[in-house]
Structure formats: C-alpha cells, structure tokens
Amino acid sequence: MLFYIFVLMAIKTDLIIEEPSKPLINRVVVSFIYALFFTYTFYLLKYKNILEHPEKHTILVLLVLLLLIIFFSSFMAIASHSIHISLQENKIQHQYRIGRFRYKEVWQVLKDIEYVSVYKNSGYYLVNLWYEKNGILNLMALKDYELSIEKGLFIAEKLNTDLLDAREKGYNKWINKAATKQQGKIVYF
Structure with missing residues (x-):
C-alpha cells in the first residue's frame, strides 16, 4: 500500500488536498x-x-x-496527486500533475458523507473520508498523531461531519469537535 503526505489548503468554499512535488x-x-x-x-x-x-x-x-x-x-x-472537494456542490475531483501537464478526472458527486476518521496503519496516521455506507476516500497519511487529528478536525469542520479517532484497533472514539477546538486538546464524547 502506498502512502502519500498531503498538504492541506482551504480556498473559500473548496478544500484542496495536494501532494508535495516529487523530488x-x-x-x-x-x-x-x-x-x-x-x-x-x-x-x-x-x-x-x-x-x-x-x-x-x-x-x-x-x-x-x-x-x-x-x-x-x-x-x-x-506524478503529484491532488484532491479537490467542492463544499458547496458536494463534489470531488482527482487531479494528477507531471510538470506543466495536468490530468483532471470528471467531477463526482459525494453522496451521503458519513464521517472523517483517523487511524493508524504501518506507522502512519491515515485521515479518511467515509461516504455511501462503506465508501472510503484516503485523504492523507501523516506520521504525527496530533497533526493528523488537527487536519482531520479541519476537514470534518469543513464538511460539517463527525470525526472518529480509530487509531487503536477495536477502541474507536468520537471526538467532540467544539470542545476540542475550544480547549485546544482532544475531548471525546
């Protein structure tokens, strides 16, 4: 399984998760x-x-x-990969870039966004978007737990959905977004 470290940007009503340029x-x-x-x-x-x-x-x-x-x-x-999520239209588009050349996939509708999860796999913390009952979109892989929770919280806020801390197998906990943001530390329900 390949892991990518993405840079997260928010532009007004869109969310762009972009992989850094290759060496x-x-x-x-x-x-x-x-x-x-x-x-x-x-x-x-x-x-x-x-x-x-x-x-x-x-x-x-x-x-x-x-x-x-x-x-x-x-x-x-x-190739560098980026994910463009239109928050107003609930659509997603994958883009691949090699130098000046870009390939953009067709916009797809994100149906029934359920939640954002953070879990640990092979030394990385993966931030995933769950949709349509069992659809999973891997948004980013980070080595730092705190940073992955921060990015997951940011994405969950933008998508107006819940955040699940699933880094320990069989011990999943829902994160209280408002209390976590207010207190500056992770608060669970």
Missing part, C-alpha cells in the same frame, strides 16, 4: 529510463532494420508492451 531525482531517473528505451527503439529501427524482420509484428508488440510497462511503473514516481 528532482525521480524525474531524472525516469527521464533516463525513457531515453534508454527510445534510443534502443531507434537503434532497432535504423540499424537492425526490424521492419523487414520476419517477426516484426511480435517485436513491435513487445516494444509497445515494454513502453506501457515503463509508463505505468514510473507514473506515480513523477
């Missing part, structure tokens, strides 16, 4: 892999004359397959 070394390594692939393909086409080879269709299919494998295996190493 430069990721882009350099992926660029080097693509350069190797295209150099090898050029070499096969120009010097080995694979277009006249008796098994040219098999070779071309394998090259396309290799290109797809490289693309799908390297995409998340260089």
Whole structure:
C-alpha cells in the first residue's frame, strides 16, 4: 500500500488536498529510463532494420508492451496527486500533475458523507473520508498523531461531519469537535 503526505489548503468554499512535488531525482531517473528505451527503439529501427524482420509484428508488440510497462511503473514516481472537494456542490475531483501537464478526472458527486476518521496503519496516521455506507476516500497519511487529528478536525469542520479517532484497533472514539477546538486538546464524547 502506498502512502502519500498531503498538504492541506482551504480556498473559500473548496478544500484542496495536494501532494508535495516529487523530488528532482525521480524525474531524472525516469527521464533516463525513457531515453534508454527510445534510443534502443531507434537503434532497432535504423540499424537492425526490424521492419523487414520476419517477426516484426511480435517485436513491435513487445516494444509497445515494454513502453506501457515503463509508463505505468514510473507514473506515480513523477506524478503529484491532488484532491479537490467542492463544499458547496458536494463534489470531488482527482487531479494528477507531471510538470506543466495536468490530468483532471470528471467531477463526482459525494453522496451521503458519513464521517472523517483517523487511524493508524504501518506507522502512519491515515485521515479518511467515509461516504455511501462503506465508501472510503484516503485523504492523507501523516506520521504525527496530533497533526493528523488537527487536519482531520479541519476537514470534518469543513464538511460539517463527525470525526472518529480509530487509531487503536477495536477502541474507536468520537471526538467532540467544539470542545476540542475550544480547549485546544482532544475531548471525546
């Protein structure tokens, strides 16, 4: 399971959770892999004359397959993900960014938002949005418990829903948002 650390922003009536940009070394390594692939393909086409080879269709299919494998295996190493939630319309949109290129998914309606939860998994505290009975949207993964509760509280406030502290398995507690905000420490119901 992959974990992402997101930066949280609120712009008027929208909530944007954005993953930090990927390190430069990721882009350099992926660029080097693509350069190797295209150099090898050029070499096969120009010097080995694979277009006249008796098994040219098999070779071309394998090259396309290799290109797809490289693309799908390297995409998340260089792409940054963000989640845009429109609070007025109760809609969500995922966006992926590689450099200046952006891919935006179609807006989807968030039906029946139930609650926001914070739980611990493999050393990370995950902040999730639960909707439509058992639908789960992983919003962010943080290493600090206090920060994850703070971000979960912020998101629960914006979505006007409850916050569940589920970091201990089998011991789930609902957080009193108003009292927690007022006292500056976690208060449970």
